[in-house]
Amino acid sequence: xxxxxxIRTRRSVRKYLDRPVEEEKxxxxxxxxxxxxxxxxxxxxxxxxxxxQAVREKLSELSYVESFFAPKGYxxxxxKKALAAAPVVIVLCADPARSGELWNQNxxxxxxxxxxxxxxxAARGQGLGTVFVGVYDEExxxxxxxIPPAIRVVGLFPLGYAAEENKEGPPRKPLQDICSYxxxxxxxxx
Ligand SMILES: Cc1cc2nc3c(=O)[nH]c(=O)nc-3n(C[C@H](O)[C@H](O)[C@H](O)COP(=O)(O)O)c2cc1C
Numbered sequence: 001x002x003x004x005x006x007i008r009t010r011r012s013v014r015k016y017l018d019r020p021v022e023e024e025k026x027x028x029x030x031x032x033x034x035x036x037x038x039x040x041x042x043x044x045x046x047x048x049x050x051x052x053q054a055v056r057e058k059l060s061e062l063s064y065v066e067s068f069f070a071p072k073g074y075x076x077x078x079x080k081k082a083l084a085a086a087p088v089v090i091v092l093c094a095d096p097a098r099s100g101e102l103w104n105q106n107x108x109x110x111x112x113x114x115x116x117x118x119x120x121x122a123a124r125g126q127g128l129g130t131v132f133v134g135v136y137d138e139e140x141x142x143x144x145x146x147i148p149p150a151i152r153v154v155g156l157f158p159l160g161y162a163a164e165e166n167k168e169g170p171p172r173k174p175l176q177d178i179c180s181y182x183x184x185x186x187x188x189x190x
Contacts, residue, residue: 001124001125003121006121006124006125007121009124009166010120010121010124011129011166011167011169012079012130012131012132012169013082013129013130013131013158013160013162013164014078014079014081014082014131014164015081015082015085015162015163015164016082016085016086016087016129016158016160016161016162016163017160017161017162017163018085018087019087019160019161020087021087021088021128021159021160021161025126025127025128026049026088026159028122028125028126029090029119029122029123029126029128029159030047030049030090031122032118032119032121032122033045033047033090033092033115033118033119033122035118036111036114036115036118037111037114038099038111038114038115039099039100039107039108039110039111040099040100042098042099042100042111043098043111044094044095044096044097044098044099044108044111044112045092045093045094045111045112045115045154046093046094046095046151047090047091047092047093048090048091048093048145048147049088049089049090049091050088050089050090050091050145051087051088053084055144055145056083056084056086056089057083057084058144059083059084059089059091059136059141059144059156060080060081060082060083060084062136062137062140062141062144063076063077063079063080063083063133063135063136063156064076064077064080064135064136064137065077065135066137077133077135077136079131079133079135079158082131082133082158083133083156083158085158085160086129086130086158086159086160087159087160088158088159088160089156089157089158089159090119090130090156090157090159091141091145091147091153091156091157092112092115092116092119092153092154092155092156092157093112093147093151093152093153093154094108094109094111094112094151094152094154095108095150095151095152096108096150096152097150099111108152108154109154112154112155113154116132116154116155116157119157120132120157123157123159127161128159128160128161128162129159129160129161129162130157130158130159130160131157131158132155132157133155133156133157133158134155136153136156138152138153141153141156173190177190178190
């Protein structure tokens with residue numbers, strides 16, 4: 001699949017078929033993460049690939065936010081069931097000590113974000129679906145998977161064959177609302 005076609009047609013997939021992911025497709029997705037650019041090429045990302053059904057079900061149970069201030073719609077997570085239903089979950093982690101921090105910007109999140117997009121586009125290119133799940137109890141996920149204290153869990157990615165049509169996704173803002181030329185001329189309200 002052409003790269004821009006993959007960018008244009010990628011959608012968050014929240015329903016999965018009961019169909020395994022071929023090992024070579026999984027490896028292609030992991031390779032796309034491995035090849036991502038990063039701060040000073042320090043490659044701060046780490047992954048735990050979970051196939052075990054019982055562990056995926058536990059990950060699903062941990063996909064909630066307890067805080068009263070949780071963003072609207074995220075107290076429970078629309079992708080909760082996907083973590084148990086998809087045959088594979090990639091737990092994307094990062095080691096903040098292996099990235100840059102400059103002027104209050106933590107680049108490990110940028111590194112992991114780029115790796116996440118590589119993951120999602122590679123999945124699309126392989127005919128697979130995935131979704132970035134950012135809602136989970138990080139400490140409990142770390143405990144479940146024996147992830148060391150200094151490592152951060154940045155996202156959970158169910159991976160599998162989509163059970164739903166590749167529908168049009170939520171709309172994007174028009175380019176003129178988010179981009180101006182030569183100087184900032186964007187409205188505060190958009
Ligand atoms: C950092 C981040 C966290 C996200 N967390 C969740 C989540 O916890 N649950 C979920 O269902 N979708 C989650 N999403 C998916 C977004 O809701 C989705 O990308 C957005 O609505 C656009 O839809 P699309 O991916 O189909 O284009 C997350 C996306 C990002 C980038």
